[in-house]
Amino acid sequence: MTDQHCPGFESNKTLKEVKVRCPECGKEWEIFSDEADKKTKCAACGAVVDPKTCAVK
Template sequence: MADELTTPKHCPGFEANKGLKVFSCKCPNCGHANEIFSDEFDKPRKCSNCGTQIDFTKCVLDV
C-alpha cells in the first residue's frame, strides 16, 4: 500500500512564529494605531496613515 498523504495541522512556519508578540503604538503625529510583531522590532517603521517615523521602543505590549 502506498504512503498516505496527510494534511498538516498548521501553516508552514507555524512553530517558528507561534511565540511572536504584537506591539501597538499610536503615531505621535496623527494618533493612528500601528502594529508590529516582536520579530520586526528592530526594523524602522513608518505610520501606515501619515508616513511619520515611529519609535516602537516607546510603545506598549498589546495583551
C-alpha cells in the first residue's frame, strides 16, 4: 500500500457538494462547488439551471 494519489487529488479534496433544485420541475441533484458558476441542464426536464440562484439552502 502506498500514500500516492491520482493527479489532481490535492486541488479536488477541498470541493464541496452543492445541492440544486430545478425551478421548472423541482428535481434536486448535487454538483461540486467548482461547478456552481456554470449553468447546468436538468436531467429530468431539460431546463437550463443557474446553480447560484437554485441552490438549496
